[in-house]
């Protein structure tokens with residue numbers, strides 16, 4: 001007989017409590033929650049209620065306090081003032097900090113996964129859910145639970161419980177992270193922090209289908225995302241966090257994307273995020289900075305492409321179709337079929353592998369790449385370095401300022417530093433691998449402007465994005481499928497619809513540039 005230690009239906013509690021339908025019963029209530037780190041007031045008196053059977057969307061700019069609030073609601077961190085009630089019990093921390101037992105049914109899936117890379121999937125499940133596993137045969141029980149939940153949540157996931165986490169793709173790690181959070185004997189609240197930033201559209205759809213089965217069963221789901229349209233399509237209610245306080249809570253049905261952006265404090269600019277920013281000059285006239293000629297290699301089949309000086313080139317298509325391999329080759333052009341003139345900077349898609357120096361300050365992280373361009377005859381120039389740092393911190397509105405340690409920044413602000421570091425260098429070619437994951441809409445719009453400004457000054461950019469709409473900011477887009485370029489789009493040909501159509505087109509027109 002198949003034995004499974006995790007709740008088959010994750011929520012074992014009754015659907016009604018005290019005669020109230022589950023949809024109205026609060027699972028977690030925060031009242032007047034404040035949290036301060038040094039001089040930073042991350043939360044300034046938050047009131048929030050998450051109810052059984054609902055999806056509550058939580059939105060807010062980078063550094064608004066979302067992750068801090070989640071850590072407090074999940075009992076991972078004590079608040080300075082205020083109360084947190086979980087399933088009717090006051091779980092506010094006493095002297096000794098939050099009591100783990102009170103928060104047992106509150107589980108969180110992190111944006112930067114909490115998995116241990118050296119361990120297998122089953123071993124990671126044991127680490128976070130050992131209280132639900134037997135002492136004997138735990139590995140098998142954890143593996144069975146993981147396999148079953150992976151199959152339910154992400155059909156076609158392509159992993160087995162014995163796989164080591166470090167061998168998984170970013171998307172697979174994210175899937176395992178979400179599964180890990182859901183595997184428990186009783187689930188009251190599932191917190192999903194930017195769950196789809198690394199997932200493809202199919203996996204995202206499967207996840208949200210599963211979320212609906214959870215809520216139908218009385219589980220509350222708290223969804224944090226910068227993808228406002230996604231939040232509005234999945235959530236029942238939306239709460240907006242701004243500068244550490246919940247400033248609005250509304251039913252999702254009455255809200256539009258612009259309403260939410262306005263509540264977040266973003267200026268709803270006339271130029272929207274997805275609107276095309278036209279480039280100056282014809283792309284074909286530019287001198288060539290980098291090119292690949294008929295490159296065939298692991299993951300690539302007969303790829304030819306060109307990058308002009310001052311050109312923004314997009315790599316589009318479904319995830320994992322060869323775009324990362326192209327970035328890798330342009331970064332390290334080891335063979336004759338790939339030529340790059342000039343210096344390069346690379347922003348990898350996986351922040352945990354970005355080479356960021358976590359114990360150093362924002363300023364030190366920025367200077368480390370800019371130093372070579374600033375120094376004269378091998379001598380550093382501190383005043384110029386400080387000016388460069390100040391400029392980038394201001395341009396990208398990096399909250400925390402130049403002296404903050406990287407580990408003290410919110411996820412989105414860390415990502416901004418990584419992008420700024422590449423542009424602060426003197427590199428002729430900047431390679432970007434899905435660089436804006438976790439960056440809020442407002443800042444993204446600024447970054448699109450920054451890319452265009454840098455290109456106008458002669459810098460070339462090659463940019464892979466999982467969001468097809470972002471490709472509208474490129475001069476030229478190569479669409480990839482199965483390691484091949486299946487279309488080359490320029491100027492007005494570049495549109496989300498066109499990219500999607502070519503990405504999914506049946507005929508395999510290898511190198512069949514449209």
Ligand SMILES: Nc1ncnc2c1ncn2[C@@H]1O[C@H](COP(=O)(O)OP(=O)(O)OP(=O)(O)O)[C@@H](O)[C@H]1O
Nearest residue numbers: 037042062063064065066067068408409410411412
């Ligand atoms: N451990 C910490 N030490 C010092 N400051 C911190 C710490 N954690 C968070 N902060 C600060 O608290 C504020 C809120 O950060 P938080 O991570 O909660 O924001 P967020 O809304 O989740 O942002 P993002 O969308 O970028 O993930 C930020 O100014 C951040 O720099």
